[in-house]
Amino acid sequence: MTQRTDVVVVGGGQAGLAAGYHLRRLGIEHVILDAQAAPGGAWQHTWDSLGLFSPAQYSSLPGRLMPVQEGELYPDAAHVVDYLADYEKRYELPVRRGVWVSAVHRDGAFLRVQTDGGDWQVRAVISATGTWTRPFLPAVPGRREFTGRQLHTVQYKNPAEFTGQRVIVVGGGNSGAQIAADLAHAGIDLTWVTQRPPHYLADDIDGRALFDAATARRRALDEGRTDTGGVAALGDIVAAPPVRAARDAGLLTAKPMFTQLTATGVRWADGTMAEADAVIWCTGFRPALAPFAALRLRGSRGHIATAGTRAVDEPRLHLLGYGDWTGPASATLIGVGRPARDAAREVAELLRP
Structure with missing residues (x-):
């Protein structure tokens, strides 16, 4: 009915x-x-x-x-x-x-x-x-050949399930930085890779400022004025306390994006390789x-x-x-x-x- x-x-x-x-x-x-x-x-x-x-x-x-x-x-x-x-x-x-x-x-x-x-x-x-x-997963060469575990942000819960493993976190946004920090604080063997160098917002900026920036951008566009860039102009990563602590402790050093996955890890354009047991895709x-x-x-x-x-x-x-x-x-x-x-x-x- x-x-x-x-x-x-x-x-x-x-x-x-x-x-x-x-x-x-x-x-x-x-x-x-x-x-x-x-x-x-x-x-x-x-x-x-x-x-x-x-x-x-x-x-x-x-x-x-x-x-x-x-x-x-x-x-x-x-x-x-x-x-x-x-x-x-x-x-x-x-x-x-x-x-x-x-x-x-x-x-x-x-x-x-x-x-x-x-x-x-x-x-x-x-x-x-x-x-x-x-969840979005990018079409990276070799993704089907990797024999380790692959998961997206939506499947990640906590570092305990990765104890003793080598983990690669992919993504330079907030989820990538937060999950990388979570793993780093737990002592997990971490490799963090991003498309471009991490761009942190100023430490004193939080969601209030982000809302104001987004609103100002929309107002400018509606009025035919120059695009202010909104939140993207401020940075990609909010320096939330756990992220800030990991960054300041030197635990969050990002590498550039690899070019392909292998059966046991990843390979960069210069031939450098890294072994991995798991890849976490924080790719939006x-x-x-x-x-x-x-x-x-x-x-x-x-x-x-x-x-x-x-x-x-x-x-x-x-x-x-x-x-x-x-x-x-x-x-x-x-x-x-x-x-x-x-x-x-x-x-x-x-x-x-």
Whole structure:
């Protein structure tokens, strides 16, 4: 049987909850469909030592400040999961868990959302699926020949599983630096490789400044002024306390990217080789937009062209939380509130008789 509501939000992580908060405030009938069995979005699947870049009060969703975590300036992932679960409960958001959205189709004046629990007929959809379920692995020569273990950021938990092993961490962003630092502090035999020399942000910069930089860039572009460069102009790696400590102790010395994997390790262009038992690919993600393939909206780099959060070629679809192309810093807790508000207001206009 087909169910009906005005709006379906696909994804119940931080972006989906922010969308639900604003839809609820506007009195818009909606449901949030989430494939996860429990609250917390991707935060419930991160590595053990991951923490926020910002203090709790600067890491909050709209309407509810994140409580301070006792003894911690930067809250850990478990604290974020607890906050998201409380947020969902506090605002009585209509989240349905364990529901997998397989496809979204045009259906005349409506959109039809197909799930493993039946279809929904709706007037608008907000996609908040994130990127965590679409890890990216580069096509490096020899990747299939390597006989050791290969894993992505999403599969890493802690250094204990690599005790006594030689580990190569690939990636010069925040996840690469944090996981490399995690392993280095544990005394793991580590080789860290990056495409270019690590570019750290100044030690006093955290998530607050990153949000401000992303917002200033978006404002400049909207007003036709020179691109400020946003967060990328500041650096690639936030010098979070564990990363800073490993760097200052000389434990984080990056090597340039190798040219190929061998059966037992890696080889650089000059012929230098290194043996390895495991390679951890901290090489980023792609937006998880498979349910929207039937709408035929995908453009360059897998993105859907948007005006703000609204899909240019399908005004009944909004995309939220994927990065600057769907709102300044919209993939962050503090940054997703404003584009979620804007998306909800546009949906309200769309629904108006």
